[in-house]
Amino acid sequence: MQNLQYIMLTCFLCMFSCKEQPKNETVEMQQTLESISPITDAVLESAVIYEANIRQYSAEGSFNAFTRDIPKLKDLGVKIIWLMPIFPISEVKRKAYGDLMVEDIEDPKEREKYLGSYYAVSDFRKINPEFGSIEDFRRLLDTAHEHDIYVILDWVPNHTGWDHTWITEHPDFYTKNAKGEITDPLKEDGTSVGWEDVADLDYSNKEMRQAMIADMMYWVKEEGVDGFRCDMAGMVPTDFWADAIPRLRAEKDIFMLAEADKPELTRDNMFEMAYGWEAHHLLNAIAKGEKNAKHFNEYMQNSAEKWVGGGFLMNFLTNHDENSWAGTVKERMGDASEAMLALTYCMPGMPLIYSGQEYDLDHRLKFFEKDSIPKKKGEVWPLLEKLGQLKNESPALAGAKAPASYEKIETPREENIIAFRRKNENSELIYLCNTGPDKVEFTLSLTGKYKDYMSGTEVDLQGNNTYQLGAWDYRILLKM
Structure with missing residues (x-):
């Protein structure tokens, strides 16, 4: 971290401005830094x-909107905004x-x-005019x-659009077929991935690698x-x-998210967070009745082993790909939607909200x-607001590099619950969920006084008492 250099620079500039500038200009300088x-x-x-899907977020589809x-997003506990690609889009092979x-298409x-x-990016250093200007982005x-x-x-390092300047100025930056023609991304067997609107970059080219780093550095520096x-x-x-x-980190402390489910990418000062694809597909399967709570417990055990010494995961019910191609949350999860959303906040990792999910x-x-x-605003906004506050404020939900402990609670209904x-410091949280369409009775060998976070009522756990959860019902209990 470069905090010390940052503080020293700020102090120096503030001392200088106090001597040379009027008082109001000093305040402006400090606010900027x-x-x-x-x-x-x-x-x-x-x-x-x-x-943030800028194009679809508003009727005008602009940065300013x-x-x-x-x-408002701060009210949902949001601390990081991920902007989908903001760069110009290629017109060739659009x-x-x-x-x-x-x-x-013949009709203009x-x-x-x-x-x-x-x-399909045509220039990594420019702004898509569809969204506004560079001044709008800065605002x-x-x-x-x-x-x-x-x-x-959102950075697109694997490929570019077909009218990127590199296509004509540096054709050697791209993958070629046997005829020496630039290709779209290919599978290992040489067949197309299906992204014909982009050209595949060749990472054996060292000059291309340096150009890519330089373009990323521009946005940081x-x-x-x-x-x-x-x-x-x-x-x-x-x-x-x-x-x-x-x-890049030598220039500034940055956060890196990999669209991948590979632990090796989160080691050695690379990505902090990766995609929780396996968990995402599992929650879909549980909601459809194809898998159950036992499979979730197996996943959590295997995940702890898989990611040891590595990074942490982004938990999500939806994103731009899932919404457009796999279906909405309600389509995929139905009555299980709320319980699965709460689960993405309570399990280790960082929860994601996709544009429109809150509405x-x-x-x-x-x-x-x-x-x-x-x-x-409908049903989801107040739920996200409450879950966001819990995630922001409860040490028991620490989910990144120093996560709170995670412990499976044994129940006699392992396939259902x-x-x-x-636990973290003096904070303790319990998550309970019925993963099916029928009411379930079960016992918990736990004692203590808790608060039901969603309802605010007190819950007194007394050993082997019998408890009930209705169809897709869940509880978040906080130790009092």
């Missing part, structure tokens, strides 16, 4: 992360829908409505920092972003991250064209 402290491990322990709502490209008016994939960043919220950019969520991080060689991330989003957002989320306890 001290808008937000560098991100720390302690922040990550209690953080909620929010994925999102910026106006940043203070995706419309399915396998159809925009250039294949019809072509206009297809905006392409955020992940967003400043507003987030004023509310003690960090901002990370010149614009002051707080880190990156790296798209398809596991498709990029690990040794690239081992080189790039420490160099009960119940339709699949279009991916390549304009759409919009609802903006009326998820039951665990988390």
Whole structure:
């Protein structure tokens, strides 16, 4: 951490401005330098992360519309905003829908409505004019920092769009086929991944690696972003991250999220957090009745072994991919939705909110064209507000590099009931959940006085008393 250098620089500039500047200018200088402290491990322990889909967040789809709502996100416990790619989108081979490209559509008016994939970047150092200007982006960043919220950019290191300047200026930066032609990303067997709208980067090219690091450094050094969520991080060689991330951190303390489920990416000063894909798919399967509480307990045991000495996981019910392609939370989880959401906050890791989730989003957002989320608070907002407060304030939910302990609680209904306890310092939390559509009775060999966090009522556990949970019912108990 570079806190000492930061404090010394701030003190020096403040002393200088006190001598040379009018009083009001001194205050302005201090506010600029001290808008937000560098991100720390302690922040990550209690953080909620929010994925912002700028295009679909509002009717106008702009930075400014999102910026106006940043203070509201703080009410949900959000400490980190992840912005989906904010860069210009390639026009060459721009995706419309399915396998159809925009250039294949004859009607010019019809072509206009297809905006392409955020992940087909044409320039890593510019702003997508669809969202606004660089000044608008800076205003967003400043507003987030004023509310003690960090901002990370969605970075796309595996490929570029087909009209990126590197295509013509540095064709050697890209993967080639037997004919010497630049290709889209390929599987190990040489067949296409299915992303025909992007060109695959060749990481055996050392010059390309340096150019990629330089572009990332620009956003850290010149614009002051707080880190990156790296798209398809596991498709990029690990040794690239081992080189790039420490160099970025030498400039500023940043937070790194890998879209991957690989523990090796979270070691040796690389990514702090990875995707909890396995847990996500498991919770979907539990909600559908395909798996049960026993499988969750097995996952938690295996996960503890898999990630020992590594990083921590992002827990989520939905994100931009899941919502658009796999279905809404209600489609996939139905009556289990609330219990599974609460579980993502109570299990170790960091919970994610995706744009619209807080407003009960119940339709699949279009991916390549304009759409919009609802903006009326319903059932989910107050739930997220309450869970966010718990995550922010309870040491028992520390979930990052110094997580609270996790202990499975034995019940005679192992296949039906998820039951665990988390402890940290003098804080203790118990999560109980019935993972099925029928009422369940069970005993708990626990004693003590607790508060039901969601209802506020007192609960007196007395050894082997019988307890009941209705269909998909859950309890969050705090030790009194």
